[in-house]
Amino acid sequence: MNTINELIEKYNRPGPRYTSYPPVPYWQGTPDEVTWINHLNTSYDPEKGIDLYVHVPFCESLCYYCGCSRIITKDHSVEKRYLAMVIKEWALYEERLGFTPNINSLHFGGGTPTFLSAAHLDLLIKTLTKNKLPQFIGSIEIDPRTCQTDHLDVLAKNGITRVSLGIQDFDPIVQEAIHRHQSPEMVKLLVEKIRERGINSINFDLIYGLPKQSLNSISGTIETVIKLNPELIAFYSYAHLPEKIKNQRLINDSDLPSPKLKRELYELGKKLLQENGYHDVGMDHFAKPGSYLYQAKKEDNLHRNFMGYVDKKSPILLGLGPTSISDSSLSFIQNIKDVKSYEDKVNANQLPIQKGHVHSKNDLMVQDIILELMCRNETTLNDTSLPYWDDVFKELKDFEADGILELEHNKLKLSELGKVFVRNVAMSFDFHLREQRTAVKFSQTI
Ligand SMILES: C[S@@+](CC[C@H](N)C(=O)[O-])C[C@H]1O[C@@H](n2cnc3c(N)ncnc32)[C@H](O)[C@@H]1O
Ligand code: SF4
Secondary structure, three states: OOOHHHHHHHHOOEOOOOOOOOOHHHOOOOOOHHHHHHHHHHHOOOOOOEEEEEEEOEEOOOOOOOOOOOEEOOOOOHHHHHHHHHHHHHHHHHHHHOOOOOEEEEEEEEOOHHHOOHHHHHHHHHHHOOOEEEEEEEEEEEOOOOOOHHHHHHHHHOOEEEEEEEEEOOOHHHHHHHOOOOOHHHHHHHHHHHHHOOOOEEEEEEEEOOOOOOHHHHHHHHHHHHHHOOOEEEEEEOOOOOOOOHHHHHOOHHHOOOHHHHHHHHHHHHHHHHHOOOEEEEOOEEEOOOOHHHHHHHOOOOEEEOOEEEOOOOOOEEEEOOOOEEEOOOEEEEEOOOHHHHHHHHHOOOOOEEEEEEOOHHHHHHHHHHHHHHHHOEEEOOOOOOOOHHHHHHHHHHHHHOOOEEEEOOEEEEOOHHHHHHHHHHHHHOHHHHHOOOOOOOOEOO
């Protein structure tokens, strides 16, 4: 049997993160507007409503590592036009569908949603949640550097109960190397204010593999995190793709930890989190007992969408704003990325669809398997008519020989060690990747 380091050497290679299947680079067959609206109508269930995602593409300052879709500006006059566009896009959907959908959840992502003033955020939430379902859940990504008390008042007043803070790392030397300064004291104060307002689900985003990180700096960061006691932690692997993401070229390659050290940073972080009451609930995610992700994992009710892990999911995810992705259960679409082109399209009374993908039967079969692997670490293989089944099966047997998974009859179960390689196992089922192996750049799987 190989050691974990040998296995990492063997399997660490570029691969999709599988926030969707098929991954965006392999989409083909964009649905036209009529087909897209038909798909939404077919999948809509008034009791389950829809999940809304709103992409706010602005940030005041550039973090060098950032792989998100955003525009850096300090000019807040962009807010008004942005708000008008998103509200118009929503009105186009209401008009095309012929009804105002019930809202199961609303999530603000970015960029930086707290770039918007509290008054604008208030207006946006109120406009989009006229038909809130009783089980409504509101969530938002917060940059601690731009979040003011009046933002928190608006969130609390509008039933936004889940917040995610971009922390990344507390070490001053790492913060300097990534061009993102935020002190533990400032975050502590913000956490207190959030809790005072009854918002009691706080997530921290952390990243390992950043420039200048060391075992010492990671343990210092985790120690501070533990004191602040967020309910949830996303501990992401730094995805470094400087050929594709220009701003990452501002990071010195020589400051990056080696693949071996990067792995050790993760292992140390994970150990410290687990020793302090956090449970590993899924790829990169840790949760305290009592948190919604812990509960969902316990009740075998964890789901995954473009934003990550969730406990509840409706058949429709509708994304508003530039770059946003939508899922009708029958197809995906992504909005136009360029803000000006997005605006022109919306102003011309057209849905701002840039690209999409209509699912085939095989897509849906593989989508199910990959979701099960990511959420439950196991799956049932009922259908050997899966594309490239002979090749898939051979690869699964190799994974089994390496102790990554167990195959028993039609059950596939990842071992404890195998959870690290979940993206590699998912890649075996990914027939789009098999057919176009060389064309697209992805981050390393481990
Ligand atoms: C939209 S940002 C969060 C909200 C806000 N913009 C902020 O940074 O505070 C989403 C998260 O993506 C993660 N992220 C961004 N670029 C990344 C990269 N290259 N590799 C891994 N994670 C990354 C960060 O943890 C970040 O908090
Ligand atoms: S990490 Fe967040 S704040 Fe930093 S540039 Fe990216 S989206 Fe903006």
